Amino acid sequence: MRRYSLLAALIVLAFVMLFPFLLVGLNAFKSPAEYSSGGPLALPDGIYLDGIVAFWDRVDFGRKLWNSLLISGCVAVGAVALSVLNAYALGIGRVRGRLWILVVFLVANTLPQEALVYPLYYLAKQVGLYDSRLFVILIFVVIQAAFGTYLLSAVLGRFPAEILEAAAIDGASKWRALWRIVVPISRPTLSVLLIFFFIWTWNEFFLPLVFLISNDNQTVPVALGVLQGDRLMDATMSSASALLGIVPAVVFFLIFQRTLTRGITVGAIK
Amino acid sequence: MRSRGYWLYLIPSLVLFVGVIVAPFLMNVATSFTRWSGVGTPEWIGFENYDRLLKDERFWASFQHNVALILAMAVVPTLLGLVLAAALFDYIAKKFGPRTASALRAAFYLPQVLPVAIAGVVWGWLLHPSYGAVNEIFGIDVNWLGDPSIALATVMAIMVWFQLGYPVVIFMAGLQRVDPALYEAAEIDGASWWRRFWHITVPQIRPEFFVVLLTCTIAALKVFGPIFVLTRGGPAGATMVPSYFSYLNFFQRVNVGYGSAIATVLALIIVVVTFLFLRVQERET
Known part of the structure; x- marks a missing residue:
């Protein structure tokens, strides 16, 4: 009996954790009339898509998805490239003062974005990059690379020196050795970083909220976050908006699950 | 001989880091000593903003809320996550299969897979005062996020829900390292589950314990998205946190100097907390 009571308690807890997702899934497909007559727990009579379609059109959700994909994708690639260059110098090149450089990167990674936002906002306005996706990409490339450099330097610090020596004897330049030897061999670590940077950037809210103000440039979390509690939203439309925010996140998790669960302890250093 | 010339690879980063992090941060610190609305020339006022900060009740209240959120986002999930991870690893997996x-x-x-702002969207709907599912299901009429006496508690509960999975996953991964023979030997010796938890599980995942506590504490100090989405710091400042307080001063009250002072203090606190944690961790492990 005792054996099952702990299991039962954990199942109840799991149900509580999943309950919000179930409610969103259940009510996003109802009509407002169905919601007010049957309440949030009733099963929908059929698949009513008008709430989702209406919300999708209202916020031009396809556009937001594209913005989020574009920004997160560019940041992931850019930040990995920058991390590789840094880690090549720090981990393999062992340049002087590398410990201090790493500390600077680590501090940069823990700084709150609030302490950077206003000067960045001011600069963006001066150079005409306010409300531009390019500017947000640039900022996040640097922020994510701060973490990537820290992690990748440790990994490349253990890179077998004989391989690079052999390449140097064969006359390969440093630049060639980096792209032909170091990058291909480190591919597994780089792909973990790529996925993490993509998801972290997708999840960002504060800086995109400040810098992407026009409807054409907003990301998914910003568009949905700003509209939450809007007077023009009814119960089922709110549910539909929550669903549209949940689905991409869960899809990414399912696609990248194996890499993520392997790398999650890596991410813990962040 | 090979180690010459590698510093060239740091140049792109040097330029970008100075432009995006170092210079803006220093500008923020400098602005915190001025009175400035964002246009025109900032007026140098020395420590006046910091002086005002120390006397500002809303600022102190926002830090108290931050402490409450550290409890909700770091302390509770870490302790609960530890017990859950141990129960799943040392009991459920053995008795009912992995x-x-x-x-x-x-x-x-x-x-945890949700963007934190989306978690806010989900709960904003569930707890909506006029059509929220929670009130409908329980047949009650509670203004969860609009009543100043319970709004902070509501946000705390939401953050526990959001954070809990992270320590569970990290701790379970850490427990994979533990030699199963250790548990078996303890079991043969008749050690209770609680004793195994206390003498094997806890000491083994000490490193993870510190990392989780540190990362969650920093996340709690930085929290912005859920506050923006759920309450905007309200009602009547009941859920105001420093990050949102600085945002408000930057972009709505155009008190840029004051906002910069808040952001500088927040940055200082986070850096100090990080160093303290790293020191303690070094001594412990």
């Missing part, structure tokens, strides 16, 4: 354990772990983890 698949049951990983299914439960996945359920606990699911909220």
Whole structure:
């Protein structure tokens, strides 16, 4: 009996954790009339898509998805490239003062974005990059690379020196050795970083909220976050908006699950 | 000989880091000593903003809320996560199979895959005062996020829900390292589950324990998205936090100097907390 009571308690807890997702899934497909007559727990009579379609059109959700994909994708690639260059110098090149450089990167990674936002906002306005996706990409490339450099330097610090020596004897330049030897061999670590940077950037809210103000440039979390509690939203439309925010996140998790669960302890250093 | 010339590879980063992090941060610190609305020339006022900060009740209240959120986002999830991870690893996985354990772990983890702002969107709907599902289901009429006496508690509960999966997953991964023979030997010796938890599980995942506590504490100090989405710091400042307080001063009250002072203090606190944690961790492990 005792054996099952702990299991039962954990199942109840799991149900509580999943309950919000179930409610969103259940009510996003109802009509407002169905919601007010049957309440949030009733099963929908059929698949009513008008709430989702209406919300999708209202916020031009396809556009937001594209913005989020574009920004997160560019940041992931850019930040990995920058991390590789840094880690090549720090981990393999062992340049002087590398410990201090790493500390600077680590501090940069823990700084709150609030302490950077206003000067960045001011600069963006001066150079005409306010409300531009390019500017947000640039900022996040640097922020994510701060973490990537820290992690990748440790990994490349253990890179077998004989391989690079052999390449140097064969006359390969440093630049060639980096792209032909170091990058291909480190591919597994780089792909973990790529996925993490993509998801972290997708999840960002504060800086995109400040810098992407026009409807054409907003990301998914910003568009949905700003509209939450809007007077023009009814119960089922709110549910539909929550669903549209949940689905991409869960899809990414399912696609990248194996890499993520392997790398999650890596991410813990962040 | 080979180690010459590698510093060239740091040049792109040097330029970008100075432009995006170092210079803006120093500008923020400099602005904190001025009175400035964002246009025109900032007026140098020395420590006046910091002086005002120390006397500002809303600022102190926002830090108290931050402490409450550290409890909700770091302390409670870490302790609860420790017990859950140990229960899943040392009991459920053995008695009911590893698949049951990983299914439960996945359920606990699911909220963590959401962008934190989307978690706010989900709960904003569930707790909506006029049509929210929670009130409808229980047939009650509670203004969860609009009543100043319970708004902070509501936000705290939401953040526990959001954070819980992270320590569970990290701790379970850490427990994979533990030699199963250790548990078996303890079991043969008749050690109770609680004793195994206290003498094997806890000491083994000490490093993870510190990392989780540190990362969650920093996340709690930085919290912005859920506050923006759920309450905008209200009602009547009941859920105001420093990050949102600085945002408000920057972009709505155009008190840029004051906002910069808040952001500088927040940055200082976070850096100090990080160093303290790293020191303690070094001594402990």
